[in-house]
Amino acid sequence: MADRIRAVLRWETALVVLLVAVAVVGSVRTDGTFLSGGNLFYLGLDIAEIALIALPLTLVIAAAEIDLSVASVLGLSSALIGWLWTAGWPLETILPVVVLVGAACGALNGLLVTRLGLPSLAVTIGTMALFRGLALVVLGDTAVADFPASYTQFGTTPVPGTNLPYPILLFAVLAVVFAVLLHASSFGRAVFAVGANEEAARFSGVRVKRTKLVLFVLTGAVAALAGIVYTFRFSSARADNGTGLELAVVAAVLLGGVSIFGGRGTLGGVVAGVLLLGSLRNLLILDDVSTEVLTVVTGLLLLVSVLVPAVGRRLGRRVDNSRLGRRVDNSRLGRRAGRRAATSAAGPP
Amino acid sequence: MSGLTVESDVDQASAGQRPARRGAAARRLVDRVGRVRELGILVALVVVVAVTAVANPAFVSPQSLRDLLLNASIIALLAVGQTLVVVTRNVDLSVGSVLGLAAFLTAQTFAANPGLPLLPGLLLGVLIGLACGALNGLVVAAGQVPSLVVTLGTLYVFRGLDFTLARGRQVNAADLPDALLSLGSGRLLGIPNLVLITLVVIAAGALYLRAYRSGRELYAIGSNPDAAVLAGIPVGRRVFVAFTVSGAVAGLAGALWMARYGTVDAAAGTGLELQVVSAVVVGGVVISGGSGTVAGAALGALLLGTITSCLVVLRIPAFWQQAITGALLLAAITVDRLVALRLAAALRRSSRAGRRDEGG
Numbered sequence: 001m002a003d004r005i006r007a008v009l010r011w012e013t014a015l016v017v018l019l020v021a022v023a024v025v026g027s028v029r030t031d032g033t034f035l036s037g038g039n040l041f042y043l044g045l046d047i048a049e050i051a052l053i054a055l056p057l058t059l060v061i062a063a064a065e066i067d068l069s070v071a072s073v074l075g076l077s078s079a080l081i082g083w084l085w086t087a088g089w090p091l092e093t094i095l096p097v098v099v100l101v102g103a104a105c106g107a108l109n110g111l112l113v114t115r116l117g118l119p120s121l122a123v124t125i126g127t128m129a130l131f132r133g134l135a136l137v138v139l140g141d142t143a144v145a146d147f148p149a150s151y152t153q154f155g156t157t158p159v160p161g162t163n164l165p166y167p168i169l170l171f172a173v174l175a176v177v178f179a180v181l182l183h184a185s186s187f188g189r190a191v192f193a194v195g196a197n198e199e200a201a202r203f204s205g206v207r208v209k210r211t212k213l214v215l216f217v218l219t220g221a222v223a224a225l226a227g228i229v230y231t232f233r234f235s236s237a238r239a240d241n242g243t244g245l246e247l248a249v250v251a252a253v254l255l256g257g258v259s260i261f262g263g264r265g266t267l268g269g270v271v272a273g274v275l276l277l278g279s280l281r282n283l284l285i286l287d288d289v290s291t292e293v294l295t296v297v298t299g300l301l302l303l304v305s306v307l308v309p310a311v312g313r314r315l316g317r318r319v320d321n322s323r324l325g326r327r328v329d330n331s332r333l334g335r336r337a338g339r340r341a342a343t344s345a346a347g348p349p
Numbered sequence: 350m351s352g353l354t355v356e357s358d359v360d361q362a363s364a365g366q367r368p369a370r371r372g373a374a375a376r377r378l379v380d381r382v383g384r385v386r387e388l389g390i391l392v393a394l395v396v397v398v399a400v401t402a403v404a405n406p407a408f409v410s411p412q413s414l415r416d417l418l419l420n421a422s423i424i425a426l427l428a429v430g431q432t433l434v435v436v437t438r439n440v441d442l443s444v445g446s447v448l449g450l451a452a453f454l455t456a457q458t459f460a461a462n463p464g465l466p467l468l469p470g471l472l473l474g475v476l477i478g479l480a481c482g483a484l485n486g487l488v489v490a491a492g493q494v495p496s497l498v499v500t501l502g503t504l505y506v507f508r509g510l511d512f513t514l515a516r517g518r519q520v521n522a523a524d525l526p527d528a529l530l531s532l533g534s535g536r537l538l539g540i541p542n543l544v545l546i547t548l549v550v551i552a553a554g555a556l557y558l559r560a561y562r563s564g565r566e567l568y569a570i571g572s573n574p575d576a577a578v579l580a581g582i583p584v585g586r587r588v589f590v591a592f593t594v595s596g597a598v599a600g601l602a603g604a605l606w607m608a609r610y611g612t613v614d615a616a617a618g619t620g621l622e623l624q625v626v627s628a629v630v631v632g633g634v635v636i637s638g639g640s641g642t643v644a645g646a647a648l649g650a651l652l653l654g655t656i657t658s659c660l661v662v663l664r665i666p667a668f669w670q671q672a673i674t675g676a677l678l679l680a681a682i683t684v685d686r687l688v689a690l691r692l693a694a695a696l697r698r699s700s701r702a703g704r705r706d707e708g709g
Binding site: 117118119121132134247251292311 | 686
């Protein structure tokens with residue numbers, strides 16, 4: 001029974017309930033516009049990059065690391081697209097190169113963290129400035145916008161016959177891939193093991209460094225992919241694309257119930273967190289609420305996402321303690337009695 | 350670093366008298382490395398300034414040097430508060446938003462009450478920051494939740510609050526009292542007022558961390574939170590105070606920001622938090638807590654600010670600025686790490702040698 005209650009009281013469940021509540025309130029307040037196909041299309045587009053990057057970042061945070069350089073990798077990849085396109089490269093070559101550069105950025109993060117044992121927070125604050133700086137070096141403050149419509153249409157038209165934006169289709173495919181990777185593969189179990197207790201994981205034969213390196217490389221590659229999406233969606237390659245996005249992505253992942261200490265979290269929760277964030281944002285915009293309120297709401301949600309589990313843990317502990325209370329008292333008495341027996345047996349010299 | 354101290358303590362406990370001397374030697378070694386760290390930043394600073402001065406001698410004119418200090422003072426101020434927090438193995442990402450909120454509210458109060466004396470107005474900024482910091486500290490300490498998440502959340506909340514209250518307005522220099530603006534631009538004995546205030550705050554922070562019991566306890570908490578609890582340190586209360594101080598300092602920085610720039614809108618100080626964390630880390634404060642000084646952090650802020658100015662003087666395109674800052678930060682933490690590894694090896698060798706003596 002207790003287990004069943006606990007299962008229902010999961011954070012993920014709360015997210016889904018909130019999501020439904022937002023959808024209901026939203027469609028009532030906007031006379032159904034909120035759930036209309038057209039609006040859902042924009043809702044999806046609006047969160048595409050955050051959603052994409054949140055996937056690999058979930059794994060990184062589950063492994064008790066963090067990557068704050070993702071938005072800069074996005075910017076670097078956007079700048080590279082613009083630069084190479086201006087230099088006359090075909091897009092078919094540019095896109096794979098950009099993803100490879102993103103992976104290389106991730107590898108730099110990963111190597112600094114695993115080979116030198118540096119804290120990922122410090123490393124990725126450094127590479128955040130470095131990658132954004134390289135983006136500026138590559139493209140300066142110019143914008144490249146003359147991309148062929150055959151590419152930019154992926155950001156402006158839905159998948160034929162649906163209201164699904166192409167980036168969200170990409171997100172759905174990647175979400176399944178990452179969900180399988182995290183929850184149904186030995187690699188995923190290694191990720192949780194590393195996040196829960198790195199030393200124990202190492203002694204259990206998990207290749208800790210290799211695992212972390214792979215996670216950073218994946219994050220870099222997906223961030224570069226998000227850079228491609230961003231560039232074509234706005235049909236504009238700029239070095240400052242996606243500035244500040246890293247905090248939104250981290251917020252989405254944590255809102256999804258992933259523990260910042262690692263070892264806990266689900267990809268489904270993160271998908272729900274991303275959708276909740278996107279719906280709220282969209283609803284508030286439809287409702288003509290200023291974006292400032294939106295910022296406050298994002299921040300409050302983030303605070304709630306850590307405070308609720310913390311309070312829950314504490315309450316849970318209190319319940320466990322009161323239930324165990326009698327048994328603990330008994331055992332303590334027993335130990336004391338035993339000690340008394342032992343001293344009396346030894347007797348005075 | 351925490352591991353090292355624990356290790357040498359164990360050695361001292363297990364062996365007798367001689368190791369006490371060895372422990373002292375080890376402590377001297379650690380101490381020397383700590384001092385070398387600040388010296389390293391100073392040397393880097395001198396080299397950067399010297400190279401730039403060769404290219405353009407005007408760079409070392411008194412006015413130019415004054416500007417260097419003035420430009421770095423706000424970040425240095427924030428770095429002092431951040432050091433207190435980072436030393437306890439926490440981080441305060443909300444400082445930029447706190448600065449913005451305090452700057453705007455203080456500016457608005459001054460604009461609405463033209464007769465307001467200077468000191469109560471500045472104090473208002475400090476109090477706003479203090480309240481924000483206390484909120485951070487309360488949630489982190491009482492809720493026992495990670496500060497990275499909490500302050501990321503309050504980064505949004507405070508900034509959103511700032512924008513909501515500002516509603517797109519901005520306060521201009523014309524609305525502010527002259528006394529305030531002359532505080533921001535004036536100087537005393539040739540040193541800009543803001544720099545003097547920053548120096549006072551640095552000195553206070555350094556004294557607190559060095560000479561006060563509760564200050565030392567911040568290091569203990571950062572080195573090993575569990576051991577700190579067992580040692581009877583009121584961890585929650587100390588962490589709360591560290592965040593409150595960081596907030597109050599950010600509030601003061603907000604008030605000074607307003608005095609310096611005159612024009613304040615709701616976006617003041619956006620993105621400053623990462624510059625501050627960079628300065629702290631470059632200044633040798635270990636991001637995982639337990640080690641670092643306020644002076645180092647302030648020097649880190651000065652170094653980063655100076656490099657930015659040098660790039661301008663050397664006519665290096667501004668686009669390179671950020672890449673160089675990032676590379677420098679990475680170099681700083683890498684060197685720190687390599688030195689720490691060397692030190693650990695040296696300590697292990699010396700303790701092993703000691704144990705052999707003991708046996709013979």
